Structure formats: structure tokens, C-alpha cells
Amino acid sequence: MSTPGHHTPLIDRLPKVRGKLREGAQLSKVTWFQVGGPADVLFRPADEADLAGFLKNKPADMAVTVIGVGSNLLVRDGGIRGVVIRLGRPFTDAVLKDGDIHVGAGALDLNVAQTAQQSGIAGLEFLSGIPGTIGGALRMNAGAYGTEIKDVLVSATAIDGKGGLHTVTPDDMDLSYRHCGVPDDWIFTSAVLRGTSGDPDEIANRMAEIQDTRAGSQPIKSRTGGSTFANPTPDRAWELIDAAGCRGLTIGGAQMSPHHCNFMINLGTATAFDLEQLGDEVKKRVKDHSGVDLRWEIRRIGERLGHSIIGKDA
Structure with missing residues (x-):
């Protein structure tokens, strides 16, 4: 007491x-x-x-x-x-059932792609190129190499902020480019994904191509958070960042990768403040140069030291 x-x-x-x-x-x-x-x-x-x-x-x-x-x-x-x-x-299972892949929201995207490959299910190879979990993929409608989660999603299960259970279809979720319209307090717990019948060897070859492409174009061995900004239609974020002179731009221990300038990296001494300041500086320079207002793809949460600013877009 x-x-x-x-x-x-x-x-x-x-x-x-x-x-x-x-x-x-x-x-x-x-x-x-x-x-x-x-x-x-x-x-x-x-x-x-x-x-x-x-x-x-x-x-x-x-x-x-x-x-x-x-x-x-x-x-x-x-x-x-x-x-x-x-x-x-407890939320990482990925199993074939009735021709579909049933996955927990904590399952790694790569592991789900591997389960589909081993089961002869094509169409989920793109997940091998997305770092993260299925829950995160659902929350942001993650995609890569021409496919998004909405393209293979049958249904998803979520728990709302009061403990209520919901099962929803893609149409219920208002999915669009890097956007999901379900309430912010819902927590995804599982999903059912559907591909097409395919040859396991051909699927494995496609996944290997994706891994080679990632290794050749992204700083995957660095401390990074993936794409910093969403692509603003019809432009590509990295091209706008490059044109604004931000490739390799450094603030404190944070840098826009010289390898792929839409990736921020922690050089080893960065604070979260360094990284966020760098992203905001890039946004400003791109706006000044091209007039495009880039949208953060990286989710930013928590409190700044000495402040009380909480929220993904604060």
C-alpha cells in the first residue's frame, strides 16, 4: 500500500x-x-x-x-x-494450413517467406527483403519488389485497447501505400497469407535474387532502420535526397548512408536525437530544393530528454 x-x-x-x-x-x-x-x-x-x-x-x-x-x-x-x-x-509460428500460411504477428518476415518457399507457395518472396515482423508489416502495409502485404493478406486478427478480439480483411483495414487504417490501439496478433502454388527451387532462386539485390543496394550490415522516408508519388525519396545534396550528410554520430541515401545509419556513437535531427534536416533540405515534403517511414516514439513529446509523428 x-x-x-x-x-x-x-x-x-x-x-x-x-x-x-x-x-x-x-x-x-x-x-x-x-x-x-x-x-x-x-x-x-x-x-x-x-x-x-x-x-x-x-x-x-x-x-x-x-x-x-x-x-x-x-x-x-x-x-x-x-x-x-x-x-x-508464442507469436512466431508460421505454418501451412489448408493451402494458406498462418502466421503469428511476431514472426519474422524472412521466416515466413522461408516457410512459404518450403511449402511450395509462391508470391511471398518479397517478405524476404523486408526486415521486421508480420505485425509491423500489417501496421504499415509493408512492401518491397512490387508487392505489398495487402496483396497476399486474407485476414488479420487484432486485439483492441480494451481487450476485444477482431478479425478483419484487407478491405476492412483501409490499406494503401505504407498505411493501415485500423485504430492505433489495436495490436495485431496473427494473420493468414495466401500465395499461389509454385516450385520450391524457383521460389528459392527468387529469394536469393532479392537478398543479392538488398546486399548490393542497401547498408544491411550497418546499424540502420530501413528506409527513412516513404516514396512520394511519383518520385523516389532517395533521388530527392541525393539531389538535395544529402548523401553522406552527417550530424553527430548519425549519417545518411553514402551507399543508399534514404537509409540513416548509426556510425557507432549516435544518439536518437542525432538521428532525428538528421532526418529533419534532410526533410528541410529536400523541401527547399524540390518543394516535396517527405514523410517519415521510420516510426519515432518516446520522449526526448528534457521534453515530454510522445508519439510517432511528434
Whole structure:
């Protein structure tokens, strides 16, 4: 019980769960940029029912943030208040059932592509070129090499902020280029994906081509977050960035990759502030040069040190 003048620790206000709760979890260890402050509490649910029960019974005023493997994510240096949810092993299955691939939202895109290949299902090869999880792919309608998640999606399951379960089709989700229209507080837990019958060897060859293309055009061995900005129709973001003189542009320990100038990289000493300042400077220079207002594709969340600015577009 708390006493006058003292606050009950956040973790003591949380409902009972079967999964794991950890205070002060260092999120820099789970993001590809390897920057950012801690989460007040990190929750790894045991299964879908555990997650639903938590959301239903948590205090109404408690902030909840969901992250995947942190491949397209910038966590600010002040960390994230409230509870951060990360779907772990119980949400990583990828199996063939009735001709479709049934996947957990925590499954890596590459693993799903490999499962489809081994099952003789073509059309999901593009996932091998997307770093991240299926949950993240659903949330942003991720795509590569001419295909988007909406093109292979049959249905998705999500839990809303009050613990309610929903099963939706692509038409329900308002999917468009790097956009998903479901409410922000929904957490995807699984999906059903559909391809076409194919030869496993031919599918494997296509996946190998994708990997070779990625290795040749992207700084995949660097601390990066994937594409920094979405392509503004009909232009390509990297061409606008290059034309504005931002290839190799550096602020602190952050740099626009000389290899692919729509990729920010952590040179080893970058803070989240360095990276965000760099992105904002690139946006300004592109706007001044071409008149195009680039839109962040990297999700930015948490608090800046010394500030209280929270949100993916803050």
C-alpha cells in the first residue's frame, strides 16, 4: 500500500499476467539503431489470451506502446513511459494450413517467406527483403519488389485497447501505400497469407535474387532502420535526397548512408536525437530544393530528454 507523498510503482498497478514483466528494460538492445532510452515496463505476453486480459484489466490511464523487432523504429533518448508490449516466441509460428500460411504477428518476415518457399507457395518472396515482423508489416502495409502485404493478406486478427478480439480483411483495414487504417490501439496478433502454388527451387532462386539485390543496394550490415522516408508519388525519396545534396550528410554520430541515401545509419556513437535531427534536416533540405515534403517511414516514439513529446509523428 502506498503512503501519503509516495507513488505506487507502475509495475504494482498492473494486472496479473502469465507472461513476463520487466522494469526499466533497455530498448536500445532491441532496436536496430541500437539507441534510445528505457521502457518503464516491458511486457512479453504468454499468448493471445494473456495479452487480451492485460489490455482489458490495465488502468485506463496507462499508456501502451507496441514494438516488434525494432527494425523500422527510432526510440527517443528519454525512453517510453507506461508499458511497452513486445510479442515474443508464442507469436512466431508460421505454418501451412489448408493451402494458406498462418502466421503469428511476431514472426519474422524472412521466416515466413522461408516457410512459404518450403511449402511450395509462391508470391511471398518479397517478405524476404523486408526486415521486421508480420505485425509491423500489417501496421504499415509493408512492401518491397512490387508487392505489398495487402496483396497476399486474407485476414488479420487484432486485439483492441480494451481487450476485444477482431478479425478483419484487407478491405476492412483501409490499406494503401505504407498505411493501415485500423485504430492505433489495436495490436495485431496473427494473420493468414495466401500465395499461389509454385516450385520450391524457383521460389528459392527468387529469394536469393532479392537478398543479392538488398546486399548490393542497401547498408544491411550497418546499424540502420530501413528506409527513412516513404516514396512520394511519383518520385523516389532517395533521388530527392541525393539531389538535395544529402548523401553522406552527417550530424553527430548519425549519417545518411553514402551507399543508399534514404537509409540513416548509426556510425557507432549516435544518439536518437542525432538521428532525428538528421532526418529533419534532410526533410528541410529536400523541401527547399524540390518543394516535396517527405514523410517519415521510420516510426519515432518516446520522449526526448528534457521534453515530454510522445508519439510517432511528434
